[in-house]
Amino acid sequence: MTVNHYDAIVIGGGHNGLVAAAYLARAGKKVVVLERREIVGGAAVTEEIIPGFKFTEFSYVVSLLRPEIIRELELPKHGLKILPLPSTFAPMDNGDYLGLWDDPDLTRRELYRHSPLDAEAYDAYSRAMGRAAKAIKPLISLIPPDPSSLHPRDLMGLLKLGQYAAGLSEKELYMIAKLVTQSAGDMLEEWFETDVLLGTKAASGVVGTLLGPRSAGTAYVLLHHYMGEIDGAFRAWGFAKGGTGGVSGAIANAALALGAEIRVGSSVAQVIVKKGRAAGVALDNGDELQSKVVFSAADPKRTFLQFVDPKYFPDEFIQSIKNFRTLGSSGKLNLALSELPDFTALPGEGPLHRGAISISPSLDYIERAYDEAKYGQFSRRPFIDMIIPSAIDPDMAPPGQHVASCFIQYAPYDLEGGWDDAKKEAFAETVISTLEIYAPNIRRTIVGKQVITPVDIERIAGITGGNIFHGEMLLNQIFFLRPVAGWADFRTPLRGYYLAASGAHPGGGVMGAAGKLSVQEALKDGLL
Amino acid sequence: MKTYDAIIIGAGHNGLVSAAYLAKAGKQVLVLESRAIPGGTLVTEEFDGFMADMVQSGNLCPDIIRNLKLARFGLKPKPVSEIPAFISLLPDSDILVLESDPVKAAESIKRFSPKDAARWPDFLTFMEKATKFLESAYDTLMPRLPKVSLSEGYSLAELALDLRLAGRKNMLNIIRVIPMTAVEFLEEWFESEQLKAAVASVGIHGVTLGVMSAGTTFNLIHNWLNRGGLAHQYLGRAGQVTDALVAAAEAYGAEMRLSAEVTSIKIEDNQAAGVVLKDGEEISAQTVLSSADPKRTFLTLVGPMELSPTFVWHTQSIKMRGSVAKLHLGLKSLPDGMAADTTYTIAPALNYLERAYDAAKYGQISEKPYLEVTTSENVISIHFQYAPYKLKQGAWNDKRDTLEKLAVDTLAVHFPELQSSIVKSKLLTPADLETTYSLTEGDLNHGQIMLDQFMFMRPIPGWSNHKTPIDGLYLCGSGVHAGGGISGASGRNAAKVVSKEI
Amino acid sequence: MxxxxxxxxxxxxxxxxxxxxxxxxxxxxxxxxxxxxxxxxxxxxxxxxxxxxxxxxMKYLITGVDAALLLNRVVTRDIDKLQVGQVYYTGWCDEDGKMIDDGTLSRLDETTYRLTSAEPSLRWLTMNAVGLELEITEIxxxxxxxxxxxxxxxxxxxxxxxxxxxxxxxxxxxxxxxxxxxxxxxxxxxxxxxxxxxxxxxxxxxxxxxxxxxxxxxxxxxxxGILAMDMARVEAGLFMIESDYTSSDHAWIKAQQSSPFELGLGWTVNLDKPGYFVGRPALAREQREGSTWKLMGLEVEWDGLEALFKDVGLPPQILSMAIRASLPVRSGKKQIGYVSTATWSPLLKKYIALAHLQKPYFEPGTNLRMEVTVQHHRQYAPARVVTLPFYEPEWKKR
Missing domain, CATH: 3.30.1360.120 (Probable tRNA modification gtpase trme; domain 1)
Structure with missing residues (x-):
């Protein structure tokens, strides 16, 4: 008989839920993580879908995982290794390519082939983005104050925010203002003229959004991705040993070592509310667990619309959560390959296979891909971000063989007529035929594949709408507006109930910040 | 030789408002206009015997009308009962009539969605709060961040207070909706496609953005404020408004010279020293206000050599990209079913509008355009979107017939007699708007109304306070904060800044 | 590849x-x-x-009727005075009057100039050439x-x-x-x-x-090779970008930037030339108000250095090449500057350094102390501020 009394219950064993549990355990609290699936990790899982081939099913790279979390939870001791993912290779329609290599001189020389001005602008741009990321970074660890509130906590927060802003130079302040309001395309066109460079850079501004590179606000998404780069000296994008499942595994091990309990196969039906406070949860199998507080690491819609009786929330709050944009726009194609894809533009095995491979020949290419998604179609020529985990970590596939993880945009959740097997197959075919243009051998090397649509992300990982960020990183959905204006500090209108995942500030990516910050805030409330 | 306290470049509505304010404050002011008539884009001109408001029409800020006592100079606001309806033309001869009277409007909406009809009054209330907030923002000088002076800080605090006074929920809501797409915003309110699309069209009016572009909610509020609602509430013909402004400015002592094109601004040791005219004449003044757009002002009139490279770069990066064409049709008589002094919109569905915009992104003319049509007794003026300034293929002069045919055919679906009643037409492509009305890239707003070009970022972050890197040179046109549309707010604000300094 | x-x-x-x-x-x-x-x-x-x-x-050819206009706008020296067949050494600054780079500028004919730089400069030149009639070719x-x-x-x-x-x-x-x-x-x-x-x-x-x-x-x-050249250039009092100063383009913070005055290049800042040039307002201000830092020579006093080593039973040990490392410089216990490059001078038989010193410690003859590492311990050797260069043979300019 398990004892069902806890200090804290964490719903969802994704990376944020696990981080929250680890920090709660670290603070000496008795905590249990309830995971619906038989494995932990949420969207950060590695599964052997085809024997011998390990697929990083959903999220596949790490750049945003907060270094302090790695240090404080001693994740390396629990198996975390983040391997370099140093370059980006973008094949072009004319048979040429653009390589952004692991060295500024080499990259400048490579860019110089395409445009001498861009070669120099690229350095200046990287520095400008680095400065912007440095300037904006403190915001991430700041609890967003509610600017309309007169609560001392918010006033203090505003004061801190003011001090932070005052510490920035005029240039930095304006740069940030531009960045959060501009489109990635407009911003990049101020710097560059080379199509493939514009396309490749802009692509990272649209990841996880149902927006095109010409949509305002995408420059911020671009910056969000740059946050990883700012710890430049400590490495930018990386691939976790064992895939992102390796990250979840390490955090789970750390949480266990700190004394947290993790229950898999435990699907939460409802949060139990007593005296206006979250007091535990009821599982689908009828079991009830009691606790002083409950953390939800699920997305905001499930957190507020599914787990809790709406009567505990103000109508407007419910309305705002309903308005929260969570429509997924990206899919995945995970491939088991008998050999490496061979790119016509740069034949043979080489450094390109150890980095990102980006199908993003121009801004218009990505914008057109988006146009189709706007009207409910998947892109006929999508943006593809491919990495080959087995070229970085040979343990991911049988010797000599490979796995490829293709992130694809756009694949709208709301596909016209809905997703079915035939459409999934057509979608996979679109991706393969697109890749084939650049790497003609790819089709015959495929020994197995897994197609993931936003609907699958919703079904398997339990994220409403299948949005990889639990909600788009839009201007009206970030900082003090995330997930709902006035409720960006991880607290919710239900006392003792906290939001601890990507749907909260500071947002998506394998970052872990929401998990950590939510615990930090909850510990201040005296309920634990 | 006569000396002036200030020279104002351009006798558009903003230039004239600045001139009138400065003259009224006792300054010796000279306005220089390149064309033979004053008004800039606020002009009523003749084509083949027909009179049309050629580019824009509009509505000056009420306080400008009051302060400059424009009523004395012939400008009288229409009574509310005369405010025209805003009519959305729908397929199958259907129409949605949005009258300024909310009860009547709700009546028309009811046919499409009773639920939406019920929400209409609340929506109007929200828009009123949002426009009120914007109005006070446009009445506030944007300071340079983060070095906010005490008085600037005070007016900013007032702005924050205005926002806060709208109520806590409203405050967060206004902040929240500003960056939203018109589609998202309207979907929170309504379910009827026809209603959403009709209102959303005002959110894309005049800008090269689509209804699914972030920030079009802001443009909706901006246009709502400038129009005085959904439909244009005209004070009168464009030319009448200009005439009143000219009369006022001259009565207060301003001088105006027409056909006097300024080709450069004289600068001595980083200080404005006067202007040079096309014929070589030089006129000296220590203060120069330019109502030309910022690109033209800095890159042509000042010249890049006088400015720092970063400033030049930022100026080059200002997004103009006009995509509006104007087509005026002189008619025997209005076709059957069309009323005079009315605003019609062809915006049947959100996807229709978005697809029209898609073309513009790739430098193509919309095959199925968004049109806004304003009518008088025998002239209809069509605002055509999108006709991008930068065509991917071909030149504008070769596209005139295509565009004219597209516009007429699109409208003729709803008014079959239209074709046969056309006597004359006058088309202004974005290229014409640039050449004739000095609008860089044909941008009516002197810079796109978009999030990264609004408030303290208009035209360039740090330079939204009408000042420029050149001492004594000020911007007073639509390209600076409070600008875009016919409100005169930036002209008024610039005059306030200048009169404090000279 | x-x-x-x-x-x-x-x-x-x-x-x-x-x-x-x-x-x-x-x-x-x-x-x-x-x-x-x-x-x-x-x-x-x-x-x-x-x-x-x-x-x-890095080498650029700038040619065209407006070439001089561009260069006058970019560099701090007066290009109107540069004759055909003449070469200028010059720095160029950002809008805040902080050094971006330095190099030589040769006038090849009436309208053709060759500029050398350490960092890529095409973008900067192009940004400054808006509206000008000229061609910039990287060579x-x-x-x-x-x-x-x-x-x-x-x-x-x-x-x-x-x-x-x-x-x-x-x-x-x-x-x-x-x-x-x-x-x-x-x-x-x-x-x-x-x-x-x-x-x-x-x-x-x-x-x-x-x-x-x-x-x-x-x-x-x-x-x-460039290592021997590095020793000679310190003797000649010539500094190097990225080791003796940070390009303002690359600096993360203001403190990392230097003005030409601070680098001893006041003689290359021609504020009497007409019109705007990049950084002019800031440079004029700095010239008026004086600089708070200056690049000077520092000569380590041999006896003092010898004594430090003697204390641990060693003869003085100095690397026989230039060291591009930051070494603190003190006056008493207080750090008042830093050395950016130090070298043993085989000719002068001295341990010399290029030092960035704060006002008023940059006056020649000031006695300071510079960090040296003695048997893994950081020590401070006595050193004296001198004007640059350390060595200038009479045949250099003859």
């Missing part, structure tokens, strides 16, 4: 470079030194003739460059060039021919000795190298 570039002389230098200590310079590989010790290479600069491959220098890869330095350098050139070089005055240039190959020779260098820089079409690089080596045989010519 994905690798650093070779200079046009690589075929020769590759065989000569014994220690294989290749250094990266602007995306190229160049020899750090050709011999196992720097001694002979250093003394070739000071005593005979040193042949140094400086091809990685870094297509133009090879050799620096021939040392008291015998003129003799070497006279032996192999068609026209004698004796008439080229300091910071002037001439067109010449060598075995039928057109070359441009400027009397410039980075060693503070008599010396020339030779500008050659990349395709002619090898024959020119061979001809110079042959002609120099009797004059003691030696291929010299």
């Amino acid at each position: 994905i690798q650093l570039l070779h200079t046009p002389f690589h075929e020769r230098t590759e065989l000569l470079c014994q220690p294989k200590n290749w250094r990266r310079w602007a995306g190229y590989l160049v020899a750090g030194s050709y011999e196992m010790s720097l001694d002979r290479e250093y003394w070739a600069i000071r005593n005979t003739a040193a042949l140094i491959d400086v091809s990685p220098l 870094t890869d297509s133009m090879a460059a050799l620096s021939l330095q040392g008291p015998n350098s003129s003799s070497v050139l006279n032996r192999c060039c068609d026209n004698p070089v004796d008439e080229i005055k300091y910071f002037r240039l001439m067109h010449n021919e060598l075995d039928g190959i057109p070359i441009s020779i400027s009397r410039t260098g980075y060693t503070g000795d008599l010396g020339y820089e030779i500008w050659i079409d990349a395709k002619d690089a090898l024959p020119v190298w061979d001809a110079l080596i042959a002609a120099g045989h009797d004059f003691g010519i030696l291929p010299v």
Whole structure:
């Protein structure tokens, strides 16, 4: 008989839920993580879908995982290794390519082939983005104050925010203002003229959004991705040993070592509310667990619309959560390959296979891909971000063989007529035929594949709408507006109930910040 | 030789408002206009015997009308009962009539969605709060961040207070909706496609953005404020408004010279020293206000050599990209079913509008355009979107017939007699708007109304306070904060800044 | 494919470079030194003739009626005074009057200029050329460059060039021919000795190298790497970007930036030239108000240094090459500056350094203390502020 009394219950064993549990355990609290699936990790899982081939099913790279979390939870001791993912290779329609290599001189020389001005602008741009990321970074660890509130906590927060802003130079302040309001395309066109460079850079501004590179606000998404780069000296994008499942595994091990309990196969039906406070949860199998507080690491819609009786929330709050944009726009194609894809533009095995491979020949290419998604179609020529985990970590596939993880945009959740097997197959075919243009051998090397649509992300990982960020990183959905204006500090209108995942500030990516910050805030409330 | 306290470049509505304010404050002011008539884009001109408001029409800020006592100079606001309806033309001869009277409007909406009809009054209330907030923002000088002076800080605090006074929920809501797409915003309110699309069209009016572009909610509020609602509430013909402004400015002592094109601004040791005219004449003044757009002002009139490279770069990066064409049709008589002094919109569905915009992104003319049509007794003026300034293929002069045919055919679906009643037409492509009305890239707003070009970022972050890197040179046109549309707010604000300094 | 570039002389230098200590310079590989010790290479600069491959220098050709307008706008010196055949050394600044880069600017004819820089400058030049009628061509890869330095350098050139070089005055240039190959020779260098820089079409690089080596045989010519040049340039009081100052483009914070005044380049800031130039308002202000930092020479007092080592039973131990490391400089217990490059001077027999010092400690003759590492312990050796350069032979400018 398990004892069902806890200090804290964490719903969802994704990376944020696990981080929250680890920090709660670290603070000496008795905590249990309830995971619906038989494995932990949420969207950060590695599964052997085809024997011998390990697929990083959903999220596949790490750049945003907060270094302090790695240090404080001693994740390396629990198996975390983040391997370099140093370059980006973008094949072009004319048979040429653009390589952004692991060295500024080499990259400048490579860019110089395409445009001498861009070669120099690229350095200046990287520095400008680095400065912007440095300037904006403190915001991430700041609890967003509610600017309309007169609560001392918010006033203090505003004061801190003011001090932070005052510490920035005029240039930095304006740069940030531009960045959060501009489109990635407009911003990049101020710097560059080379199509493939514009396309490749802009692509990272649209990841996880149902927006095109010409949509305002995408420059911020671009910056969000740059946050990883700012710890430049400590490495930018990386691939976790064992895939992102390796990250979840390490955090789970750390949480266990700190004394947290993790229950898999435990699907939460409802949060139990007593005296206006979250007091535990009821599982689908009828079991009830009691606790002083409950953390939800699920997305905001499930957190507020599914787990809790709406009567505990103000109508407007419910309305705002309903308005929260969570429509997924990206899919995945995970491939088991008998050999490496061979790119016509740069034949043979080489450094390109150890980095990102980006199908993003121009801004218009990505914008057109988006146009189709706007009207409910998947892109006929999508943006593809491919990495080959087995070229970085040979343990991911049988010797000599490979796995490829293709992130694809756009694949709208709301596909016209809905997703079915035939459409999934057509979608996979679109991706393969697109890749084939650049790497003609790819089709015959495929020994197995897994197609993931936003609907699958919703079904398997339990994220409403299948949005990889639990909600788009839009201007009206970030900082003090995330997930709902006035409720960006991880607290919710239900006392003792906290939001601890990507749907909260500071947002998506394998970052872990929401998990950590939510615990930090909850510990201040005296309920634990 | 006569000396002036200030020279104002351009006798558009903003230039004239600045001139009138400065003259009224006792300054010796000279306005220089390149064309033979004053008004800039606020002009009523003749084509083949027909009179049309050629580019824009509009509505000056009420306080400008009051302060400059424009009523004395012939400008009288229409009574509310005369405010025209805003009519959305729908397929199958259907129409949605949005009258300024909310009860009547709700009546028309009811046919499409009773639920939406019920929400209409609340929506109007929200828009009123949002426009009120914007109005006070446009009445506030944007300071340079983060070095906010005490008085600037005070007016900013007032702005924050205005926002806060709208109520806590409203405050967060206004902040929240500003960056939203018109589609998202309207979907929170309504379910009827026809209603959403009709209102959303005002959110894309005049800008090269689509209804699914972030920030079009802001443009909706901006246009709502400038129009005085959904439909244009005209004070009168464009030319009448200009005439009143000219009369006022001259009565207060301003001088105006027409056909006097300024080709450069004289600068001595980083200080404005006067202007040079096309014929070589030089006129000296220590203060120069330019109502030309910022690109033209800095890159042509000042010249890049006088400015720092970063400033030049930022100026080059200002997004103009006009995509509006104007087509005026002189008619025997209005076709059957069309009323005079009315605003019609062809915006049947959100996807229709978005697809029209898609073309513009790739430098193509919309095959199925968004049109806004304003009518008088025998002239209809069509605002055509999108006709991008930068065509991917071909030149504008070769596209005139295509565009004219597209516009007429699109409208003729709803008014079959239209074709046969056309006597004359006058088309202004974005290229014409640039050449004739000095609008860089044909941008009516002197810079796109978009999030990264609004408030303290208009035209360039740090330079939204009408000042420029050149001492004594000020911007007073639509390209600076409070600008875009016919409100005169930036002209008024610039005059306030200048009169404090000279 | 994905690798650093070779200079046009690589075929020769590759065989000569014994220690294989290749250094990266602007995306190229160049020899750090050709011999196992720097001694002979250093003394070739000071005593005979040193042949140094400086091809990685960034080079731009600016040509057109508005070329002078552009350059006057970008650099701090007055380009209207630069005559055809003359070379200026100059820095250029950002809008805040902080140094972006420095290099030489040669006027090749009425409307053609050649600018060298350490960092890529095409973007900056282009940003400043809006609306101007001119063409900017980067010629870094297509133009090879050799620096021939040392008291015998003129003799070497006279032996192999068609026209004698004796008439080229300091910071002037001439067109010449060598075995039928057109070359441009400027009397410039980075060693503070008599010396020339030779500008050659990349395709002619090898024959020119061979001809110079042959002609120099009797004059003691030696291929010299950039490590020996680094020692000589400190003696000459010449600083280097990224080691002695940070380009304002690259600086993360204001404190990392330097103005030309702070680097001792006040003489290159021509505030009396007409019109706007980039950084002018800030530079005028700094000239009025004075600078708070200055780059000066620092000479370590040998006796004091010896005493520190003696305390642990060692003779003084100084690396026999330039050290590009930041070393604190103190007055009493207080840090008042830092050394950016220090070197043993084999000629002067002194331990010398380029030091950034705060007001008022930059006055010549000020006694300060500079960090030295003595048997793993950080110590402070007495040092004296001196004006730059440390060494200037009378034949350098003659």
